[in-house]
Amino acid sequence: MKIGLTGGIASGKSTVAAMFAELGVTVIDSDVIAREVVEPGQPALMKIVEVFGPEVLDTAGRLDRRRMRERVFGDKNERKKLEAILHPVIRREVLAQAGRATGSYQVLVIPLLLETGMDTLVDRVLVVDSPPQMQLKRLVARDKETDASARRVIEAQMTRTKRLAGADDVLVNDGDLNQLRASVRDLHKAYSALAI
Numbered sequence: 001m002k003i004g005l006t007g008g009i010a011s012g013k014s015t016v017a018a019m020f021a022e023l024g025v026t027v028i029d030s031d032v033i034a035r036e037v038v039e040p041g042q043p044a045l046m047k048i049v050e051v052f053g054p055e056v057l058d059t060a061g062r063l064d065r066r067r068m069r070e071r072v073f074g075d076k077n078e079r080k081k082l083e084a085i086l087h088p089v090i091r092r093e094v095l096a097q098a099g100r101a102t103g104s105y106q107v108l109v110i111p112l113l114l115e116t117g118m119d120t121l122v123d124r125v126l127v128v129d130s131p132p133q134m135q136l137k138r139l140v141a142r143d144k145e146t147d148a149s150a151r152r153v154i155e156a157q158m159t160r161t162k163r164l165a166g167a168d169d170v171l172v173n174d175g176d177l178n179q180l181r182a183s184v185r186d187l188h189k190a191y192s193a194l195a196i
Contacts (some may be wrong), residue, residue, distance in 0.1 A: 004122035
């Protein structure tokens with residue numbers, strides 16, 4: 001059984017995924033895959049440079065993620081170009097890793113699960129949800145974003161209402177870590193039972 005874990009930026013997806021991993025669940029993280037496919041020498045990075053120009057690279061020849069993010073979050077067409085390059089590559093690798101996974105169920109962490117139609121690849125959609133003010137605060141602290149740029153990133157994403165409408169399960173992340181861990185344990189029991 002495949003659980004698609006998603007949520008808005010800075011909602012706590014990585015924290016929740018780590019908690020599932022602690023319980024012995026196979027976790028496949030598309031963000032990790034997304035970083036791997038843009039390493040120097042990878043075909044996806046070469047295509048990005050071809051489409052966006054060498055200015056998206058840093059001095060070491062690696063993708064300048066901040067520069068790229070600023071460019072695509074400010075322009076819907078630019079974002080679509082980047083997604084057209086990356087999404088098929090990431091999707092293939094997620095499926096390849098899922099095919100090799102063991103256990104009664106696995107968690108596929110895909111931030112754009114609903115936006116990209118990858119929800120068709122999973123049996124259940126788990127949305128990690130946080131209040132927008134909490135997301136903003138975390139994003140500013142985590143990525144050293146300005147308040148304005150963090151708001152732009154949040155506003156460029158699917159609305160919270162649409163994301164929640166696509167959920168089979170919702171994990172509210174607005175409390176402390178112990179509360180979140182208890183919720184993950186409850187979901188683990190439910191998913192383990194469903195996967196039998």
